[in-house]
Amino acid sequence: MAEPYLSASAMRGGYGKADILNGCTLTVDQGQIAVIVGPNGAGKSTAMKAVFGMLNLREGSVKLGGEDITGLTPQQRVHKGMGFVPQTHNIFPTMTVEENLEMGAFIRTDDYRETIEQVYHLFPAVADKRKQNAGELSGGQRQQVAVGRALMTKPRLLMLDEPTAGVSPIVMDELFDRIIEVARTGISILMVEQNARQALEIADIGYVLVQGTNRYTDSGKALMADPEVRRTFLGG
Amino acid sequence: MDFLNALVAILNFVVIPAAAYGAQLALGALGVTLIYGILRFSNFAHGDTMAFGTGLVILVTWGLQALGISLGPLPVALLALPIGIVLCSVFVLGTDRVVYRFYRKKKSEPIIMVMASVGVMFVMNGLTRLLIGVDEIRFDDGARFLISVQDFKAWTGLTEGLALRLSQALTLVVTALCCWALFRFLNKSRSGxxxxxxxxxxxxxxxxxxxxxRIVRLTWIIATALAVTAGTLYGLDKSFKAFNYFQILLPIFAAAIVGGLGSPLGAVAGGFIVAFSEVAVTYPWKKIATYLGFQPEGLLQLLSTEYKFAVSFVILIVVLLFRPTGLFRGKAY
Known part of the structure; x- marks a missing residue:
């Protein structure tokens, strides 16, 4: 079987002396949606930051498309095809929507106008506000701009840290629909979510993390059907 | 006729001087606000950057004059300005390398950067004195007046005269060009x-x-270019004296804060607000009141000119109390 596009294996590390990740493994195939869920403090966001290189690993490795990128900085990983949408502060508030997208494409030297049009096509709501400052948009639209900005480098793997934090349920459904659309274009998605049920519904693969290690790994549907997972993590 | 005389007097004694002074403050405040927005600290060395850069411009001006170069009616300092900017930028980038970069890498608190800039200020202050001395220096050559009082009176037949000095007109034109170029750069170019x-x-x-x-270097260079331009225009307009540039720091900070720190548009607006307030409050309005048919007893001067810096202080305090983010909603670190 071919190696998955992203394979982060046996990651161990943390911010200070104590490890937050204790041998956590995450893999995502091409065009797959992978969702990390788990209780508070399980290391969900930390695991994603480790994949993106914002955390030094003591053990374990990160491979992208077969290439070992464990030693690279986040900026270098962007060049390798990773896109990252932080949970907060993920836009340039006093710049227009269009300028936000342009800044997303900063490292590109080719013509990126087509990519901007693709982002507008994906998010028609923000296309109407392209000349407006991103900081003046609603929470859901800001998230769309944030995702759009990350898409500007044409990443092969898009990482989203709680994209639906603080947005209304309707906006959340809309955002998930868009994420499925992105995945259909062949981009792999790795996502941390608080709204575990809704996220697992769209997940090809779900990881339940507890204390920095994988507790359950299965398809989203299977995890939803597992009575143990439901009882412990999804509130019955 | 008296009404026209009053109007001319206002133009001559308030509007023109305040506009020129406001433009000089605006250029200074733009540099302060850019450094605040990008390097995230209030640069107290900005006034002395102006002094040091202007000192360099004067030295280059003397050199060019010694070579027999003249710009006709325009001051030679205009030719020396780009060279002064380059030399001063090299020095300022050096201070960043030696002083600020260390604190930036450590992610120090803004107040530590501010204190470091106070140190840089004192060093630059001393260097300027060593370089060019403490005396008052006039380095404007070329024509003095665009419109002189006698000519104006002869043209209009009014008893009140109006003068427009070349340095004032030059200040307004150069400031307008600088602002246009800066805003275009910030809004249109990739680096901006x-x-x-x-x-x-x-x-x-x-x-x-x-x-x-790269962004940090670019910011220093732009801020220095604006500071040296402001300093040179101020020196052409009023004469160069190292200490004056230390004093002008207060109105410059007042201008940047009134406009909202970090907001370039606010810095320009703030520069003119502070300048017009300062001139309006320290000007004796008696003459104009007399033209308008009043018989005032005093000079109608709200504040003697020695206290003009109090105006900046008052504006600063009022803004910080009632609208701390400034007119154009700046930010605070």
Whole structure:
């Protein structure tokens, strides 16, 4: 079987002396949606930051498309095809929507106008506000701009840290629909979510993390059907 | 006729001087606000950067004059200005290398950067004195007046005269050009947008592949260019004296804060607000009141000119009390 596009294996590390990740493994195939869920403090966001290189690993490795990128900085990983949408502060508030997208494409030297049009096509709501400052948009639209900005480098793997934090349920459904659309274009998605049920519904693969290690790994549907997972993590 | 005389007097004694002074403050405040927005600290050395840079411009001016170069009616300092900017930028980039970069790498608190800039201020202060001395220096050559009082009276037949000095007209034209170029750069160019992005969200700028050290260098160079231009225009307009540039720091900071720190548009507006307030409050309005048919007993001068810096202080305090983010909603670190 071919190696998955992203394979982060046996990651161990943390911010200070104590490890937050204790041998956590995450893999995502091409065009797959992978969702990390788990209780508070399980290391969900930390695991994603480790994949993106914002955390030094003591053990374990990160491979992208077969290439070992464990030693690279986040900026270098962007060049390798990773896109990252932080949970907060993920836009340039006093710049227009269009300028936000342009800044997303900063490292590109080719013509990126087509990519901007693709982002507008994906998010028609923000296309109407392209000349407006991103900081003046609603929470859901800001998230769309944030995702759009990350898409500007044409990443092969898009990482989203709680994209639906603080947005209304309707906006959340809309955002998930868009994420499925992105995945259909062949981009792999790795996502941390608080709204575990809704996220697992769209997940090809779900990881339940507890204390920095994988507790359950299965398809989203299977995890939803597992009575143990439901009882412990999804509130019955 | 008296009404026209009053109007001319206002133009001559309030509007023209305040506009020129406001333009000089605006250029200074633009530099302060850019450094605040991007390097995230209030640069107290800005006034002495103006003094040091202007000192360099004067030295180059003397050199050019010794070579027999003249610009006709325009001052030779205009030719020396770009050279002064380059020399001063090299020095300022050196201070960044030696002083500020260390604290930036350590991610020090803004107040530590501010205190470091106070140190840089004292060093530059001393260097300026060593370089060019403490005396008052006039370095404007070329024509003095665009419109002189006698000519104006002869043309209009009014009893009140109006003078427009070349240095004042030059200040307004150069400031307008600088602002136009700066705003175009910030809003249209890739590097300018990257600077704004970095000011907006440092971490995200980093993730987008923007090189922070490049942005920092660019900011220093632009701020220095604006400071040296402001200093040279101020020196042409009023004469150069190292200590004056230390004093002008207060109205410059008042201007940047009134407009909203970090907002370039606010810095320009703030410069003119502070200048017009200062001139209006320290001007004796008696003459104008007399033209308008009043018989005032005093001079109608609200504040003697020695206290003009109090105006900046009052504006500063009022803004910080009632609208701390300034007119154009700046930010606070």
């Amino acid at each position: 947008k990257a600077m704004r992005a970095y000011a907006d969200n440092e971490d995200l700028a980093l993730l987008s592949g923007i090189d922070p050290e």
